[in-house]
Amino acid sequence: MVEVQNLVFTRRDGDLNRAVLDELSLSIAAKEQVSIVGDSGSGKTTLIHLIGGLLRPDSGSIVIDGQNITQFNDTELALYRRGLGMIFQHYQLLAPLSVYDNIVFQAQLNQLNPKQSDVNALAERLGILHKLTALPQQLSGGEQQRVGIARAMINKPKLLLADEPTGNLNAAKSEEVVSLLRELCEEQGVNLLMVTHSQHLADSLDRKITIQNNRAYG
Ligand SMILES: Nc1ncnc2c1ncn2[C@@H]1O[C@H](COP(=O)(O)OP(=O)(O)OP(=O)(O)O)[C@@H](O)[C@H]1O
DSSP: EEEEEEEEEEETTTEEEEEEEEEEEEEEETTTTTEEETTTSSSSSHEEEEEEEEHHSEEEEEEEEEGGGGGGOHHHHHHHHHEEEEETTTTOTTSSSHHHHHHHHHHHHHHHOOOHHHHHHHHHHHHGGGTTOOOGGGGHHHHHHHHHHHHTTTTSSSSEEEEEETTSSSSSHHHHHHHHHHHHHHTTEEEEEEOSSSSHHHHHHEEEEEEEEEEOOO
């Protein structure tokens, strides 16, 4: 569950501080799947990064499962980030590593050692079982994003943050990837927050939040 209250985040713009998010509040129930839409530059990525503990707000609170992450120190915040799943538009796979190693690398850094049988089961589910020994460059965009999803899901996160996960894919591939993402999140009871520019994909989730005039609606 995500509870954001009166969030303020400013960025330096020349000599001025400019509010990107200003007293933004929103509430997302456990297991809910929510899309985040809004004009370019409205602050969607900023919001995802704040909820993901990659940025700190100027003021306001972000409560995740009862814990106000804005009060975490750096170590606590790093620990919090390890428990999240994140998916990016440009996949951010490690080029020299095989698909299998890309899926487990982050988990292993965090001293979690996913079982091979779990990796295989997830890869099968995502249709990339036959690609586990391939390098990312040998994969299509859609396949690379499936690896991104596997990497995010292998830790069994409670919260999955996806920033334009289909921004590099065509409409048909985008639908495939998002419907897989939805299914997996539903099965595992994962809260999904997905930034998208596609109204169609946004409408396919439980709820749509629009960022406009530095605030959240919907
Ligand atoms: N590192 C940065 N330094 C200064 N300003 C930034 C930085 N990153 C983003 N901004 C500004 O903050 C505002 C919000 O950016 P953000 O990336 O959150 O928007 P967005 O809604 O995700 O946009 P898009 O849909 O184009 O990806 C924009 O005006 C942007 O120019």
